[in-house]
């Protein structure tokens with residue numbers, strides 16, 4: 330049992346270079362401080378229809394968009410319950426994709442795994458082979474677009490393209506740690522459900538999860554015996570279509586922040602945001618290669634989080650503490666006990682730019698005497 334540690338009002342402000350939560354603009358934080366209003370008032374319809382339609386415009390999709398009060402994990406459960414009756418193929422290459430498989434098993438689905446070593450990326454030809462060799466018709470294939478634990482960016486576009494040959498198998502993509510910072514054409518690549526959390530590359534406070542849902546996914550749920558109540562696509566989308574609101578009381582302050590930030594995202598645009606993230610990733614990889622190594626398989630490096638292999642054997646925990654103490658910058662250790670000291674991770678997502686990432690790498694150089 331943890332002892333109560335009284336929250337105080339005097340924490341130093343830290344700049345976040347985590348793979349989420351990340352930095353939030355001041356005007357976005359300020360947007361939350363409004364007198365409360367009711368979730369069945371017209372004002373709520375204005376707010377919710379604005380954020381849903383702006384998100385579609387930003388992502389360039391005609392698919393339905395659900396913005397739900399939850400963390401992204403909710404859509405692991407909901408997509409599985411809504412779209413998988415029996416059999417699911419999950420391609421795993423790190424902690425989060427493994428958890429996607431675990432969630433589906435916990436929900437009683439038959440899960441076949443296509444497994445890769447941590448640091449490797451999922452290969453489309455292996456997905457095709459798995460589909461061909463199985464005597465099952467999988468209800469869905471699931472995987473992550475960006476494996477946050479290893480800094481791998483999976484070739485989601487190619488996997489989606491090959492799934493066009495398997496019309497009964499829907500494609501579920503966890504894009505939690507990259508959507509908004511790594512361009513994806515959802516419809517072009519047959520993605521039936523793709524989801525994120527707001528605290529990642531959307532650069533908003535945590536508390537909302539966003540999912541874009543294809544017509545096929547919406548229809549599939551109609552025949553599902555296990556569809557989610559809270560995250561049911563039909564319940565969420567039908568309620569939106571009828572009333573422009575959410576089926577239950579949402580986190581209104583975070584939606585106010587969302588509205589503000591999505592306008593900034595629209596001003597910048599999906600492609601320009603992609604380009605800025607590409608530049609940050611390239612800079613961070615160059616720096617990592619100069620001083621350490623890059624952990625993920627070459628050619629599959631993430632655009633939003635660089636997983637640096639600690640080739641110099643620095644004390645990762647001590648360096649993180651010292652950078653936080655001396656510079657008020659926070660970055661992340663490697664994932665779990667296996668990678669904790671073997672790697673560290675720099676989140677270059679959301680509102681950061683090359684200059685702000687350079688401030689962090691300069692600080693690491695200083696503290697670790699590189």
Ligand SMILES: Cc1ncc(COP(=O)(O)O)c(C=O)c1O
Nearest residue numbers: 400401402425473477505506526
């Ligand atoms: C790839 C991936 N999937 C799922 C999650 C879980 O997201 P949330 O904490 O918003 O539920 C994370 C969180 O870091 C993630 O990076």
